[in-house]
Amino acid sequence: MFERFHEDARQTVVLAQEEALLFDHDHIGTEHLLLALLRQPGTVPATVLARHGLEHDDVGDRIGRLVAAAAPDDLDASALESIGIDLDAIREKVEATFGPGALDREPRSRRDRPWRVGGRLPFTRRAKKVLELSLRESLALGHNYICGGHILLGLLREGEGLAAKVIADAGVDFDTLRQEIRAELG
Structure with a gap:
């Protein structure tokens, strides 16, 4: 499929990886593809x-806020307690096993991360699906290439x-956006 990628589509994949690294993410998701398209x-x-x-x-700011809001550090301790999870007990057990402050350590550097094989980040399932769907969209428009x-x-x-989610939260109508993109693509 990548042999069909026009230069801007290839650039999108490269920039999506850069965006993921800027967020310190271990994957390329749909949000990184969107940011790459906007760059x-x-x-x-x-x-x-x-x-x-x-x-x-x-x-990028919207994505940052959404990612931060979904981070495990922001979980409500009382909500976890209500289902029988005691964060203090978990911290005590972890520190007893791995030493005091084990949960407070900084993450390893990017170079040390095992998921960064060959210098490339993996695509999430959704991001892979987006790339597959981009081929279908190209074929539906009668194109023999894939562009941004x-x-x-x-x-x-x-x-x-x-x-x-970011596009929808901005109040953009998907059908209108689709029509505009298709008209621009010809």
Whole structure:
């Protein structure tokens, strides 16, 4: 499938990895694909999304807030207690096994992480699905290549990843966005 990728689609994959690393993530998700599309001014995705008020820095901030809100550090201890999980007891057991402050250590450097095999981050299941759907979108439009516009159509068609949530939360209508992208792609 990657042999069909136009230069901007290839650049999207490269930039998505950079975006994931900037967030210190161990994967490439739909949110990183969206940010990568927005980092390419003058392309169909960046132009169409900008018309709907979606700019790279603002989207990055929204994603950062959503990711932080979902982080395990932000879990409500009383909610966990209500289902029988005592965080203090867990901390005591971990520290008894691994030493005081074991849960407070900084994460290893990126170079030391086992998931970074060959310098590439793995795609999440949803991100892989988006890339597969971008091929389907390309074929549906009668194109023999995949460009950034097709990837954005794939993001919309997948519809459940963090990228889709950010677009929906911005009040953008998916059907309108699809029509605009398709019109731009010809």
